């Protein structure tokens with residue numbers, strides 16, 4: 303059992319970790335039943351566990367709480383809560399394999415803010431009802447991030463903020479489908495419509511739009527800044543907390559299949575620019591929507607995103623040079639790998655995604671390619 307415990311708790315030496323998180327230890331994947339306030343779960347249950355990991359001799363009562371904490375850790379039914387700082391809480395879905403959910407954050411500040419908290423669990427409704435956030439933000443319009451807004455509207459009075467350039471896709475479902483449906487494909491349209499409705503798509507009537515100029519500091523100059531990171535979607539945005547040097551990246555692409563640019567309204571050149579922009583920030587902790595929390599090797603993780611894009615471009619150029627047909631390159635995969643074995647409708651969905659990704663790369667190649675367009679990337683990738 304202890305081996306498993308070590309597997310799911312990331313222990314870091316306080317000296318390596320500049321943010322004071324529960325005596326310098328970052329707890330990952332803490333599962334918490336809905337009836338229990340996550341703050342209380344972190345303390346004393348997890349504090350008890352952590353002290354023990356540091357050879358602390360717990361009192362009998364603490365030992366009891368420790369065991370209760372262990373039971374919670376191995377209960378996989380619930381979304382995962384991680385208290386990142388005193389203010390920021392990270393919410394992860396219990397089943398992150400489903401791409402129509404995502405991880406987000408709750409900011410326990412004044413005002414109370416939620417960003418992309420769409421774990422796809424009925425529990426989010428309980429959290430929203432109890433928390434009553436003042437503000438609900440999404441980093442971009444994709445349904446795995448925006449699906450929770452219907453619950454926000456229904457159960458809270460929170461002001462909804464959506465990125466200005468993503469507005470059209472959230473106010474009209476037909477715009478959403480039209481923009482993401484390549485070649486008027488009926489099979490994709492049917493799939494998209496069904497998945498959007500199942501995932502809580504709601505045409506938003508009352509909202510505020512935001513961009514990089516929007517002030518989310520609320521009289522605290524060190525609070526939260528919007529960083530413009532388009533490319534994955536036209537309005538995709540990240541959020542930076544200068545005081546703690548924490549970055550919430552949305553879908554910048556440090557997850558398994560990232561970076562993603564499988565829809566016609568993605569922009570590969572902008573996506574590269576966005577990664578480069580984030581690399582200029584002073585970041586101690588990076589919180590992502592599909593790839594967990596990154597506390598070490600943040601710049602290398604972002605550089606790896608550039609490397610993946612570069613490798614994809616190199617592969618496409620090599621195959622074109624060898625005389626491969628475009629359809630064969632797409633079939634063999636740009637982002638999703640070989641699709642021959644997939645059943646419909648997912649086969650068409652992945653094929654069209656890779657077909658669109660091919661288009662984005664091809665446009666960039668026609669304009670000189672990634673290195674010509676962004677010479678700084680050459681130096682960054684030379685040694686890896």
Ligand SMILES: [Zn+2]
Nearest residue numbers: 442444534553
């Ligand atoms: Zn996305």
